[in-house]
Amino acid sequence: MSFSARLHANAIGWVLPVLVIAGWEAASRAGVMPANVLPAPSAVAEAFWRLTLSGELIRNIGVSTARALAGFAIGGAIGFALGLANGLSRLSRGLTDTTLQMIRNIPHLALIPLVILWFGIDEEAKLFLVALGVFFPIYVNTLLGIQSVDPHLVEMGRVYGMDRRALFFRVILPGALPAIFVGLRYALGIMWLTLIVAETISASSGLGYMAMQAREFLLIDVVVLSILIYALLGKLADSLARLLERLSLGWHPAFQN
């Protein structure tokens, strides 16, 4: 696809949101949509400007993003490492997989009361929840990816004299990468979701906290703004993951147009 054609395809995706926003603004101005239910887009934009000028918005976005990334790094690294270990070693899989599958069936958000008891409303509580939420999709998909590598290719690598290291980096890891990316994108979604819930319930900074404060003062425009920013951050993370995917899976027929 040429650049302009791609631009065109992307542009089509924005038609609907723009129409919705225009309709919403019109409804608010006409008084169909009371401002205490849903403020007009222009009101939200004003709130955005106000909070940007005061620096509050940037600070809260920064706090939330840092939390998200830190939790992601911890949970993702452990999930990736365990996925690799269990994909490559039967012993390791035998030892840990059953336990992990059992824990996986507990919704991690159900642990919130316990986590609050353990960590209070400190940073650790949020990091723990995000890390736990991110861990499973990364773990499961890394394991799945390694298990689904074509054994014929592994055999070929052996016949051609690849040692374990070469086999891993040239055959197994590239073969597992598509599944790992599925896990990555799924994990990014869970990362934001978990953070929203955690910050809404217990925090003294961050986007979720900003939204809850605004609710107390009936600043509904700020509440809506926070929601929109969460959506944008989620979309941004997903786009980054897709970009990475396209860059590293150029060989995959699904990414050749």
Place this chain on the structure above:
Amino acid sequence: MPAASLTSVRSFVAAPAPARPAISVEGRRAFAFKGVEKRFGDKTVLDGIDLDVPAGQFVAVIGKSGCGKSTLLRLLAGLDRPTTGSLTLGAEEEGHSRTRFMFQEPRLLPWASVVKNVEVGLTGIAAGTDARRRALDILGEVGLADRADEWPSVLSGGQKQRVALARALVGHPQILALDEPLGALDALTRIEMQQLLERIWLAQKFTAVLVTHDVAEAVALADRVVVISGGRIALDLDVPVARPRRRGSAELARLEGTILDRLFG
């Protein structure tokens, strides 16, 4: 093998293949199976195989599906061990005794470019620009030099198999084991690949063991045809026909008949 000899190989290949004695008489042995049995559980697949192959010979192995042809090749390539009996490989030149395996499917790495796939054949032999140069050279020989930087997924079946052949040959193997590598190709591509294979074999002088279920292919290419049946060698037939051989000649047809009789007689 040094690069100089590779270039000489190329000019050699370009010339029409010269006649050469049908049976190699170099005297050195490539490998020998002695009383080899292979069982999977209580199922005996190979039941006493004796096969002595001199270096440089082109052997075709024929047999009905499930008779143990792939098993034999896997033993030869060291992918599996005999249950009893022994397999001796010929004199090794400074650890260079390499057996390469060409599978029925190309088994290319989808995430590596064509030339990188060929470089896999140089694992532990060459690396970096040297490996790339050698890979490009051999790609030229199989007629795919201009596709070096493409992904394997865009190649046709025959082209993929040619890349696999290049990968098998780039490290200058002493023994090349081929497990029905042309089985999935259409008739025309097959003949083209057979000619390519013969040309490169004549030039590089490796020992070739080709498993095939195409009797015509076997007599067209091989110095010697081995028929396996009931886990044993049922027929061991020399093909004393000078090269280049003419497909469909009466001589080849007669040999073909002998083999088919043994297979279905």
